[in-house]
Amino acid sequence: MTFLAHVPALAPFRVRSFRFQWPADLLASWAFEMEGVILGWFVLVSTQSVTALALFGSLQFLGTLISPFFGMAGDRIGNRNLICLMRITYVGVALCLALLFLTGFAAPLSVFALATVMGLVRPSDITMRNLLVGESMPGDLLMRAMSVSRTTADIARVVGALSGATLVAALGSGLAYVVVCSVYVLSFLLSLNVGIKRLRMLREEPIRTGPLKALREGFAYVWSTPDVRAATLLAFLMNFAAYPLVGSLLAHVAKDIYGMDQTGLGWLIASFAIGALAGSIVLSIHGSRVRAARTMIASALLWFALNFVFSWVETPRWGELLLVAMGTAQSFCMVPMAVLLLRTADPAFRGRVMGVRMLAVYGLPLGLVLSGPLVEHLGFAITGSLFSLVGIVFTMLIASHWREHLWYSHAAANLR
Structure with a gap:
């Protein structure tokens, strides 16, 4: 101890x-x-x-x-x-x-x-x-x-x-x-x-809000709070357009583009994870110096740009180096996003906000279902480029529409 x-x-x-x-x-x-x-x-x-x-x-x-x-x-x-x-x-x-x-x-x-x-x-x-x-x-x-x-x-x-x-x-x-x-x-x-046994306090009333009502209240709060709404929409976009290229589709990249076996696939996945771990460590040390919303937007654009380049790379070593950079960009995007949501959401709605945030992950299966047939008909390079360009365009639209809440240094989402 x-x-x-x-x-x-x-x-x-x-x-x-x-x-x-x-x-x-x-x-x-x-x-x-x-x-x-x-x-x-x-x-x-x-x-x-x-x-x-x-x-x-x-x-x-x-x-x-x-x-x-x-x-x-x-x-x-x-x-x-x-x-x-x-x-x-x-x-x-x-x-x-x-x-x-x-x-x-x-x-x-x-x-x-x-x-x-x-x-x-x-x-x-x-x-x-x-x-x-x-x-x-x-x-x-x-x-x-x-x-x-x-x-x-x-x-x-x-x-x-x-x-x-x-x-x-x-x-x-x-x-x-x-x-x-x-x-x-x-x-x-x-x-x-793990955990603790929760004891009901004297005269504490049980929570009577039904699950569907609580979820509706969470959606209403997210939609009416600009910075939370913007971060949630960006979370859906990242899951839809960025994560598919570094998720299940890596098996296709390893086998059909790089000509690698299972061990090669493991190295590709590990490369992205090494970058993500490095990004998390850097943020854990220097996170107090960054402005969450600005870092989130800039890192999202960088991640999509790296995805675009990765889509056209046919050399395993360059692919692994890009995956390390993509993993780092991912951490610099998603960690500040979580901090933004926790910092700016009303404590009374924080649990429901995070519940709605979890629903944004559904963008990933939607992106995978769409990307699979596109890869088979257009190839990985074209599909990855299309997804990356869509991500860049919509990230810029989100940043532009909510710029007062996401980019200005005095915004609550950018306070250090």
């Missing part, structure tokens, strides 16, 4: 719940990334279809539309209980996939069916992580804890992508999935020790 007391970045680990939650979240994210590599490669090889690959990727975000309701369920049964139920679901689905691969019965249809089950639950994992940190962390450590918590996804994407590809190459998909199951089990066991 003495060491933790002298390192400010590690202060959240003084809280017992966080000492269990951070490794639990890291292991869950690690398993997510390994699954993405194993199943994405299987779908592409077995179907020889980029459209099928894009459809598979979109299924991973199917539950985005119901994600806000997971937070409401957590209020009723407890956030720890809910995240444990979610993670035991991951174990069950991964066990089914392991059996299919080990017995040789794995087929695209069965993989798609099980991916649908995962897609209904997995998008809410990040929401539950944030809620658990919020309920267990003292107020003076909350922002620091959220920053440290974010590193789990970036670290896991580096390690998970490389380890997933290596395991498949060395052991085959069946035994690789046994490892995935084991990682999920460890995550579940650690999750049993």
Whole structure:
């Protein structure tokens, strides 16, 4: 504990719940990334279809539309209980996939069916992580804890992508999935020790607002608050036009453009994650010096510009370097966006605002479903260029329309 007391970045680990939650979240994210590599490669090889690959990727975000309701369920049964139920679901689905691969019965249809089950639950994992940190962390450590918590996804994407590809190459998909199951089990066991038991205070009234009414109130608040509305629209745009090129479509880039195997795909994914991790670290150290809204807009434009260049690159090494830069731009866009929403939203509506923000992630499956057929008919270069140009145009329109709230230094969204 003495060491933790002298390192400010590690202060959240003084809280017992966080000492269990951070490794639990890291292991869950690690398993997510390994699954993405194993199943994405299987779908592409077995179907020889980029459209099928894009459809598979979109299924991973199917539950985005119901994600806000997971937070409401957590209020009723407890956030720890809910995240444990979610993670035991991951174990069950991964066990089914392991059996299919080990017995040789794995087929695209069965993989798609099980991916649908995962897609209904997995998008809410990040929401539950944030809620658990919020309920267990003292107020003076909350922002620091959220920053440290974010590193789990970036670290896991580096390690998970490389380890997933290596395991498949060395052991085959069946035994690789046994490892995935084991990682999920460890995550579940650690999750049993996170969070706190919420006690109802004397005379405290239960929340009577129904889930649909609460969601409507969240939409109304977002729509009537200019900077929050602009950030939410930009979040949808980034998910629709930027993330597809660095998500499931990377398997197509690795196999059909660069001529790489699973290990090569792992390096591409890891390159983007290394850039994202570097960006998160820089912001955790120097974040107080940046203006959130300006940084968000400038980084969004830079990310789209890098995506445009990446679409035309056919050399793996240059592609990896660009992916590092794209990952860094992603962190400088999305982290300030989250800070903007938390800083400017009314505390009474903050939970509902973040729920609406989660719905913006649905832009990603929409972008994947659209990009798959376009890649097959027009090629990756043209498709990536179109998505990047659409992103640049609409980012500039958002920045121009809400410039008083997003660009002026005295705006609330730009206060340091």
